[in-house]
Amino acid sequence: MRITAAVLETAGGPFALRDVDLGDPRPDEVLVRLSGTGICGTDLEFATFFPTPAVLGHEGSGVVERVGAQVTSVAPGDRVAMSFTSCGSCVTCRTGSPAYCHRFDAVNFSGRRPDGSSALSLDGAEINGHFLGQSSFATHAVVPERAVVPIGDGIDLPLAGPFGCGFQTGAGGVFNVLRPEAGSSIAVFGAGAVGVAAIIAAAVSGCGIVAAVDVNAAKLEAARSYGATHAVDSTASDSAAALREIAPHGFDYVIDTTGRQDVLRTAVEALGPLGRCGVIGVGPSPEMSFDWRSVLNGRTITGIIAGSSVPQVFLPKLLDLHAAGRFPVDRMMTAFPFEKINEAVAAVRAGEVAKAVLTF
Ligand SMILES: [Zn+2]
Ligand SMILES: [Zn+2]
Known part of the structure; x- marks a missing residue:
């Protein structure tokens, strides 16, 4: 499908809104329509050296549009936050510590799926994405089920994304x-x-x-x-x-x-x-x-x-605290429309906002 993504075309350069092709979710993947995404220091750090062209972003939240045949934990229409991904089969994943996955870098920071493919392509050529399982600087993302956390109604959906990275950390x-x-x-x-x-x-x-x-x-x-x-x-x-x-x-x-x-x-x-x-x-x-x-x-x-957390266990707890008024991080968030991503990045770099959230 055709989506709009903020593409980093050269390392250190600005983000350019481009029409990009997004492939179908595989059997263990989920297609999410973004409603918001935080901008994290890790995005800005990786934007200085990540192989381009690439789509970054890893504090996304939104609504599930489609799921692969093997997906059981979410269904179309579900509200979700997204977090890091993990391989699911190494010893630390199997013993409940996915934040210390032996293949953490390969599955989160290689720009590709483990088999080397990318769901994103620009002008017919695959580009880097799958950033921390997400690449949420886009209207849609194809995400492994392991990186998706179903959430309740206790928070404005666009504000839920930063719980999956910065706040969880x-x-x-x-x-x-x-x-x-x-x-x-x-x-x-x-x-x-x-x-x-x-x-x-x-x-x-x-x-x-x-x-x-x-x-x-x-x-x-x-x-x-x-x-x-x-x-x-x-x-x-x-x-x-x-x-x-x-x-x-x-x-x-x-x-x-x-x-x-x-x-x-x-x-x-x-x-x-x-x-x-x-x-x-x-x-x-x-x-x-x-x-x-x-x-x-x-x-x-x-x-x-990542706060040593299992996102599917820890995020709902944090969101419950937030709904009870005991984790009032929404006070530090400043919303920018997705189109203003470069202005938002400049505001983050200048220290003018504590947590910028792009809304779709
Ligand atoms: Zn982050
Ligand atoms: Zn693992």
Whole structure:
């Protein structure tokens, strides 16, 4: 079928709205008509080097239009959010940890299905897509059943997509991995969309101290409104000293959403004995280094992908919290019509919006 997609024609370049052909869903795939898609930092990162032409986007939501013959979990007309995909047959998939699928990169970031084909073609030639199972910067997407999550009526459909990536990543790091006990202390480094999701999850978990650390005063102000009990502006203060003042014996938990070497080091050093650091951010620093003493006291550093979640299990829980008013992330979303994707990307890059959502 003919669809409209925002095609990245050259790495680093703008997105161009083009008429693209989308193949039929295979037996284990689902055709989704998009109603919204978030723009995530991962899209912007991959847009700088991904082989082109390509269709990115991976925080989509919409309505199922058709399903392949083997699909059982959704039917035409169902409202769905989309998330990452996984192979389903490796040992970590079979033991319930699809976020750590042995073939995660191949099925999410190769631009193709595992057999090398693409559902998307432009002017008769296949182009890269299947980005994180989705390629949601398009009016329609062909998605593996494993990447589709049926959702209820408790949320405006266009706003549901970011739950499948950014919000799941931040909240899952807290709920699924660190599991802070009531009254414990946590510091969240980076108060963007992922960090705010972690902050809300920490507040919902009953943490006594929730410290937000960022370079942006406006984001820190917003973080307080989502449940941060303390805000540390790392441009204005020695953040290590400020954190020691907040938690003199060190934090029980820290989360890094920035992927920056200097920030991660500060985060690990802010822990108390037996403290746990969750590493969520994929950022500019290829290596991380620590003084060995900073991990000797029983401290743990854990990498976390996609909130360690099983999307079909975790997303409905997050959406229930949202419907109950306890996960109010819709406040940070700014809607742009799909046609304005380049303006939306510019607003994200400039830090003018916390979470841009394209609507169809
Ligand atoms: Zn993402
Ligand atoms: Zn797998």
